Amino acid sequence: MDKQTITIYDVAREAGVSMATVSRVVNGNPNVKPSTRKKVSDVIERLQYRPNAVARGLASKKTTTVGVVIPSVTNIFFAALARGIDDIASMYRYNIILANSDENTERKLKVFNSLLASQVDGIIIIGHNLDQRLVDEVKRTHTPVVFAGGVIEDPEINSVVIDYEKATQEVTDLLLKRNRKVGLITGPSEYMNNEVRLNGFKNALAANKIEFNENLIAQADYTEKDGNVILDGFLAEGVDSVVVSQDTIAAAVMNAALDRGMRVPEEFAVFSSNNSIIAELVRPQLSCIQLPLYDIGAVAMRLLTKLMNQEEVDERQVVLPHQLIERGSTL
Amino acid sequence: MDKQTITIYDVAREAGVSMATVSRVVNGNPNVKPSTRKKVSDVIERLQYRPNAVARGLASKKTTTVGVVIPSVTNIFFAALARGIDDIASMYRYNIILANSDENTERKLKVFNSLLASQVDGIIIIGHNLDQRLVDEVKRTHTPVVFAGGVIEDPEINSVVIDYEKATQEVTDLLLKRNRKVGLITGPSEYMNNEVRLNGFKNALAANKIEFNENLIAQADYTEKDGNVILDGFLAEGVDSVVVSQDTIAAAVMNAALDRGMRVPEEFAVFSSNNSIIAELVRPQLSCIQLPLYDIGAVAMRLLTKLMNQEEVDERQVVLPHQLIERGSTL
DNA sequence: GTGAAAGCGCTAACAT
DNA sequence: ATGTTAGCGCTTTCAC
Numbered sequence: 001m002d003k004q005t006i007t008i009y010d011v012a013r014e015a016g017v018s019m020a021t022v023s024r025v026v027n028g029n030p031n032v033k034p035s036t037r038k039k040v041s042d043v044i045e046r047l048q049y050r051p052n053a054v055a056r057g058l059a060s061k062k063t064t065t066v067g068v069v070i071p072s073v074t075n076i077f078f079a080a081l082a083r084g085i086d087d088i089a090s091m092y093r094y095n096i097i098l099a100n101s102d103e104n105t106e107r108k109l110k111v112f113n114s115l116l117a118s119q120v121d122g123i124i125i126i127g128h129n130l131d132q133r134l135v136d137e138v139k140r141t142h143t144p145v146v147f148a149g150g151v152i153e154d155p156e157i158n159s160v161v162i163d164y165e166k167a168t169q170e171v172t173d174l175l176l177k178r179n180r181k182v183g184l185i186t187g188p189s190e191y192m193n194n195e196v197r198l199n200g201f202k203n204a205l206a207a208n209k210i211e212f213n214e215n216l217i218a219q220a221d222y223t224e225k226d227g228n229v230i231l232d233g234f235l236a237e238g239v240d241s242v243v244v245s246q247d248t249i250a251a252a253v254m255n256a257a258l259d260r261g262m263r264v265p266e267e268f269a270v271f272s273s274n275n276s277i278i279a280e281l282v283r284p285q286l287s288c289i290q291l292p293l294y295d296i297g298a299v300a301m302r303l304l305t306k307l308m309n310q311e312e313v314d315e316r317q318v319v320l321p322h323q324l325i326e327r328g329s330t331l
Numbered sequence: 332m333d334k335q336t337i338t339i340y341d342v343a344r345e346a347g348v349s350m351a352t353v354s355r356v357v358n359g360n361p362n363v364k365p366s367t368r369k370k371v372s373d374v375i376e377r378l379q380y381r382p383n384a385v386a387r388g389l390a391s392k393k394t395t396t397v398g399v400v401i402p403s404v405t406n407i408f409f410a411a412l413a414r415g416i417d418d419i420a421s422m423y424r425y426n427i428i429l430a431n432s433d434e435n436t437e438r439k440l441k442v443f444n445s446l447l448a449s450q451v452d453g454i455i456i457i458g459h460n461l462d463q464r465l466v467d468e469v470k471r472t473h474t475p476v477v478f479a480g481g482v483i484e485d486p487e488i489n490s491v492v493i494d495y496e497k498a499t500q501e502v503t504d505l506l507l508k509r510n511r512k513v514g515l516i517t518g519p520s521e522y523m524n525n526e527v528r529l530n531g532f533k534n535a536l537a538a539n540k541i542e543f544n545e546n547l548i549a550q551a552d553y554t555e556k557d558g559n560v561i562l563d564g565f566l567a568e569g570v571d572s573v574v575v576s577q578d579t580i581a582a583a584v585m586n587a588a589l590d591r592g593m594r595v596p597e598e599f600a601v602f603s604s605n606n607s608i609i610a611e612l613v614r615p616q617l618s619c620i621q622l623p624l625y626d627i628g629a630v631a632m633r634l635l636t637k638l639m640n641q642e643e644v645d646e647r648q649v650v651l652p653h654q655l656i657e658r659g660s661t662l
Numbered sequence: 663g664t665g666a667a668a669g670c671g672c673t674a675a676c677a678t
Numbered sequence: 679a680t681g682t683t684a685g686c687g688c689t690t691t692c693a694c
Binding site: 050051052053054055057058063065072073074076079080082083086090095096097098099100113114116117118119248251252255258277278281282283 | 381382383384385386388389394396403404405407410411413414417421426427428429430431444445447448449450579582583586589608609612613614
């Protein structure tokens with residue numbers, strides 16, 4: 001009637017050995033006579049014994065599980081990171097608990113603490129930035145944590161990030177050098193690292209001796225209709241090219257321009273950021289900042305494994321390089 | 332020196348009560364005098380006590396965690412499903428372990444078993460179909476399992492799915508009724524429910540008394556270059572409209588047609604399947620089968636909660652309705 | 663090479 | 679309303 005679970009004790013009894021021996025076999029401990037090992041393995045197979053990971057975790061104080069805090073699984077940007085994490089994790093035989101945080105500080109704290117309660121061996125926090133309250137929690141725990149994806153200044157936080165500021169600056173500068181009047185479109189406030197991009201934008205303007213003005217920037221949601229409104233604002237300001245922080249938004253704005261008969265890139269150029277599949281599917285294709293998303297996840301996970309094993313780590317704050325890919329929307 | 336973990340025993344001692352009382356407070360058991368509750372809560376706060384979920388799981392044989400097997404987090408289709416699952420799960424206070432399975436049977440089995448070893452209270456398997464070997468495993472375990480997303484005939488498997496066959500048939504029929512010569516493009520073999528769609532396609536042809544022929548179908552990967560090759564094959568066969576199983580592929584083929592100067596939809600029409608953001612960002616926009624992805628996930632999770640609580644369940648096999656959305660690529 | 667036994671931190675009867 | 683106690687299934691000394 002009941003879900004008759006088979007324990008290590010059942011295996012021991014059936015095989016005529018002690019549970020310690022079964023444990024050794026299960027854990028690949030070499031101190032077991034081959035014949036005994038064989039005998040035990042056979043019983044395990046026959047009884048379909050599956051070690052209880054929870055009991056194991058309690059006894060050994062290790063769960064071989066790492067927690068990943070992700071703002072949103074449906075965001076391609078974060079999902080690509082998660083993929084890198086996942087690959088390296090399974091390479092090192094760690095399980096992954098992916099926890100959606102909704103890019104909401106309160107929920108992030110909740111999720112982070114729930115991960116700690118689960119006794120994960122390590123945690124990776126994916127995001128564009130790390131709120132101070134989360135930083136405090138991270139510093140307080142003894143569980144290794146790596147921040148992956150965005151911007152972080154705190155030298156005590158292990159991180160693998162991209163230099164968005166520099167990337168935005170480079171792109172803006174490139175457009176300015178072509179005598180374009182450049183505007184910046186940032187994303188939804190909570191989902192993006194808007195300030196950092198804004199700094200890069202301002203730096204480029206300053207370097208090119210162009211005065212900054214609030215009308216040169218706009219903020220967009222994911223909805224298509226924003227495209228037109230933003231475009232109107234920019235055209236009124238004489239802007240003829242934009243640097244955009246997300247492919248979906250870039251496509252929406254470009255479409256707005258195309259839909260009203262403007263020529264892209266001649267009359268209006270667009271430089272985007274994520275280089276997702278969308279950038280290649282729209283016409284003209286979008287020029288993009290190419291971010292090594294998968295790599296960020298992979299490197300972050302590798303760093304975490306070292307921290308969990310108390311290995312020597314030389315670089316606790318890694319900045320991965322980005323590239324610029326030009327396509328039809330600016331060429 | 333050591334990561335000095337605070338246990339329920341420490342709290343009990345500090346508060347001058349037994350661990351049972353602390354446990355009651357932590358679990359919201361009403362049988363505690365308000366003053367005691369307050370006293371204990373204060374100590375918990377002061378000591379920053381965090382209940383060990385692993386120990387709890389071992390003692391109670393419940394982990395309030397459900398495992399989700401997902402073929403790929405980077406696939407928008409599956410990610411949307413995961414979102415629905417996640418929302419309902421957190422509503423019912425379940426934690427989620429998201430495990431990437433790579434749409435590879437061997438790995439799926441491994442992941443499924445590792446989830447069982449983790450003592451999850453229930454499992455949701457996301458996918459387009461369920462391999463027989465996995466079906467066998469599912470039937471063997473006593474842990475509730477729900478299959479979400481694709482096609483499943485086995486009446487013993489709890490599932491929440493969409494009727495792709497019917498959807499494909501409807502779309503094909505719609506195009507045929509407009510005197511189109513229709514082709515079908517399926518996706519990468521392992522990632523898609525190709526056979527089912529093919530059946531729907533054939534049904535529509537039969538219903539319209541059109542003879543089926545192998546040249547009317549093609550299979551595509553995600554790469555853009557496929558678009559041209561596939562298009563060539565279809566044009567040679569006189570096909571002037573296609574039903575496609577994924578937005579990315581649909582966009583690639585449509586672009587191939589546009590790039591060679593054909594008019595869409597006049598000379599070549601495209602009907603796609605996922606209604607992702609891509610469908611709205613390309614020009615012309617893609618007509619799509621609208622799948623209630625989020626809902627599938629949500630309903631699957633709700634069903635699982637009922638199964639986990641041994642509640643009465645009337646419908647163990649749910650088929651959610653789809654809709655057709657026509658846009659510029661066919662209108 | 664193998665076994666015995668003491669926990670890991672908690673829940674859940676059962677007492678009181 | 680609160681305390682006592684026996685596990686949950688496993689790992690891990692420590693003996694032998």
